[in-house]
Amino acid sequence: MTITFRDDLKQLPPDQLYRLFHRVGWNDGAADSGMIAVFSRPFEGSSLVVSAWDGNQxxxxxxxxxxxxxxxxxxxxxxxxxxxxxxxxQELATRCMSAYPDCEWAVQTDAAEGFYRRLGFTENPGIFLRRPSKWF
Ligand SMILES: CC(C)(COP(=O)(O)OP(=O)(O)OC[C@H]1O[C@@H](n2cnc3c(N)ncnc32)[C@H](O)[C@@H]1OP(=O)(O)O)[C@@H](O)C(=O)NCCC(=O)NCCS
Incomplete structure (x- = not known):
């Protein structure tokens, strides 16, 4: 298996992105084509996007x-x-953090705490407040 990492591409294919998020349990796979079409917008608006590819997948x-x-x-x-x-x-996250090595990093997680602890994240209780978005 040869995996290619890219940090020069923010316009990820929306259908593949939607499928990936479905496979990790982040959507129910029932979105219509209009919803899927805008799925990569948060990536396009991000400071940095790192993606991993197995060929064209x-x-x-x-x-x-x-x-x-x-x-x-x-x-x-x-x-x-x-x-x-x-x-x-780990490679995806490390590439992101290496691009801004002096920053304080924050992440929100419920299922992957151990993954982030291995990357140097520690619990920061009591400072997380939330205002819901249109989406969730
Ligand atoms: C969390 C996730 C991104 C990890 O990706 P991955 O490619 O499997 O992780 P890696 O193989 O790079 O693992 C790096 C280390 O973290 C550990 N790890 C991986 N997933 C873990 C998890 N869910 N909980 C605890 N530890 C985990 C690995 O065992 C490995 O440790 P090691 O170096 O001591 O062997 C992946 O499981 C995933 O996509 N999960 C579903 C989506 C999700 O919850 N993402 C987190 C967003 S908040």
Missing amino acids: LVGTARVLTDGVVRAVLLDVAVDPAYQRCGIG
Whole structure:
């Protein structure tokens, strides 16, 4: 298996992105074509997108929102289940963090705490407040 990592592509194919997110359990696979068409917009609006490819198949993603200096948020770290536990997720996240090495990094997770702890993240209780979006 040869995996290619790209950090020069923000316009990920929406259908592949939607499929990947479905495979990791982030959507129910029931969206219409209009919804799928806009699925890559958050990536296009991100500071940095790193993706993992097996040939032409999108098998992993990570994206960053940052001011470039002080603070950065790591988002949408996802690896297709058929490719998990091979180091792809760690590579995606490490490439993101290496691009902004001086920043404080934040991530929100419920299912992958151990994954992020291995990357140096520690719990930061009590400071996370939330205002819901249109989407969730
Ligand atoms: C979390 C996720 C991105 C990890 O990707 P991956 O490619 O399987 O991870 P890696 O193979 O790079 O694993 C790196 C290390 O983290 C560990 N790890 C991986 N997934 C883990 C998890 N869910 N919980 C705890 N540890 C985990 C691995 O065992 C490995 O440790 P090691 O180096 O000591 O062997 C992937 O499981 C995934 O896409 N999950 C569903 C979506 C999700 O929850 N993403 C997190 C967004 S908040």
